[in-house]
Every structure is written in structure tokens, then in C-alpha cells.
Amino acid sequence: MNDDVTAHETAQENTERLGELFEMLREVREKGLIYWEPNTSRGADNLREMLAGIDRFMVAAVHDVPEAIEKTTELLRDARDKGLIYWEPNTDRGAERKADMVARIDALIDPAPAPGPRM
Numbered sequence: 001m002n003d004d005v006t007a008h009e010t011a012q013e014n015t016e017r018l019g020e021l022f023e024m025l026r027e028v029r030e031k032g033l034i035y036w037e038p039n040t041s042r043g044a045d046n047l048r049e050m051l052a053g054i055d056r057f058m059v060a061a062v063h064d065v066p067e068a069i070e071k072t073t074e075l076l077r078d079a080r081d082k083g084l085i086y087w088e089p090n091t092d093r094g095a096e097r098k099a100d101m102v103a104r105i106d107a108l109i110d111p112a113p114a115p116g117p118r119m
Helices: 002-032 041-059 065-083 092-109
Strands: none
Touching: 002 041, 002 065, 002 092, 041 065, 065 092
């Protein structure tokens, strides 16, 4: 009986975590994702590919919650490390909001911050 309770609690925690990750992925997709070289054809293609990958994943049925958590974490990490630029990055407010978004992503997916500069 105790194992059933523990398994149920773990499943519930995983479902809640997946919900948090999905919310952050949606926010990143809608507000903060601009490709790192948006003024080139390659940059535009890569941005479309990243957005399409996020969209495909978010509309797919989730059958395996731990696998979905892993994939969502991977997509957030990829967006953070490769494509996350706040929509007004050339202002102090934009830089602060970008730093806030990166910190929130880090808090969800990584115990330690990602390497390299992000400003």
C-alpha cells in the first residue's frame, strides 16, 4: 500500500513539474525567442525550425510524463542557450527581463547555471 501511495505522489509531482515546464516553454516561445542571427536566411530558417519543433511537441499527446519532462527541459535548454533574446534586448529594461527569463529557466531545468555569457 505504501508503494502505491509513493508511486501516486511521484506521478502527481511529475505531472505538476511538466505543467510548470510547459508554461515556461510557452512563454519562451511567445515572448522571448528570437534567433541569434535573425537577419540572415539561415537564422530565419533555424528560428522557424526551433519554433516548429516546440509547436509539434506542445500539441503532441503526452503518454510518458518523465519522457515529456526530459524533452521539455531539452527544448528550454536549447532555446536558452541558442535562441533566447528578449524582445527589446537593446534597452536596460529588456536586458533585465532577459536576465529574469534566463534565471527562471535555469531554476526550472538546471541546478547550476549554463556556461557562457547570455547578455
